[in-house]
Amino acid sequence: MTILDKILAEKEKEVATLKKNYRPEIKIEKQASGSLYRSFMESNNMNIIAEIKRASPSKGVINDQMDPSAQGKKYESYGAGTISVLTDTPFFQGTMEDLLAVRDAVQIPILNKDFIIDEIQIDRAKDYGANVILLIAAALPAKRIEELFYYATNQGLEVLLEVHNLAELDVANGLEVPIIGVNNRNLKTFEVDLGITERLSQHIKRTDALLISESGMKTKEDVERVSRAGARAILVGETMMRSGDLSKTFQELQIPL
Numbered sequence: 001m002t003i004l005d006k007i008l009a010e011k012e013k014e015v016a017t018l019k020k021n022y023r024p025e026i027k028i029e030k031q032a033s034g035s036l037y038r039s040f041m042e043s044n045n046m047n048i049i050a051e052i053k054r055a056s057p058s059k060g061v062i063n064d065q066m067d068p069s070a071q072g073k074k075y076e077s078y079g080a081g082t083i084s085v086l087t088d089t090p091f092f093q094g095t096m097e098d099l100l101a102v103r104d105a106v107q108i109p110i111l112n113k114d115f116i117i118d119e120i121q122i123d124r125a126k127d128y129g130a131n132v133i134l135l136i137a138a139a140l141p142a143k144r145i146e147e148l149f150y151y152a153t154n155q156g157l158e159v160l161l162e163v164h165n166l167a168e169l170d171v172a173n174g175l176e177v178p179i180i181g182v183n184n185r186n187l188k189t190f191e192v193d194l195g196i197t198e199r200l201s202q203h204i205k206r207t208d209a210l211l212i213s214e215s216g217m218k219t220k221e222d223v224e225r226v227s228r229a230g231a232r233a234i235l236v237g238e239t240m241m242r243s244g245d246l247s248k249t250f251q252e253l254q255i256p257l
């Protein structure tokens, strides 16, 4: 059983409970407006999605002292285009309350980072004020990805479809999704390789797709490398969460495009 299988098995249970108990008591008026796709396509600098990530199955605890609201405010003020909030609890120690705290603290779009397998998680993401959701091609059959993609889009949410290999990219190509995230980390082995962005970027069919390179970004050289492969955005978790000087980290990673 891979780690992804384990996460998905837990997620099934969580969703079963959610389906019984979820009442949309919280409904946030969306503070962020405008499209992530459009603003990232128009920007002249590398767009940064900075992540709130307390822990991960591959790294254990990364930073459990951080206050999501303060961290979110820093990300926004140093130039993040979007904030990703991990809300999976068993494996990443995140919560929907983290998302709510960040929503309250910032104006920019928020990506609800979780393992979405059911429409109810999309409803909840929207109720809590997320603007973008993640769908992971490795987690579901193509048909389910398609259904969830249209469900979210119809709710006015943008979708980041994450892929890691050619077969998964085929799903993205087939649906002609506008926002494609290439995860440099293999969710089954945790191996990180920026070459994944380089290799897959050549097979993206839609010429106006927004390519986001995810995971393993530490230095300016890393960003230059994925930029050369066509990425207009990077998703950065650990480097942000461990940074002692976020202003400097942003300056280094936000290279001109």
Ligand SMILES: O=P(O)(O)OC[C@@H](O)[C@@H](O)c1c[nH]c2ccccc12
Pocket (backbone or CB within 6 Å): 051, 053, 113, 114, 136, 162, 183, 214, 215, 216, 217, 235, 236, 237, 238, 239
């Ligand atoms: O901490 P990193 O190496 O900068 O990675 C961030 C992000 O890409 C990673 O958290 C991630 C990418 N895809 C995911 C899917 C689920 C959970 C987490 C992820």
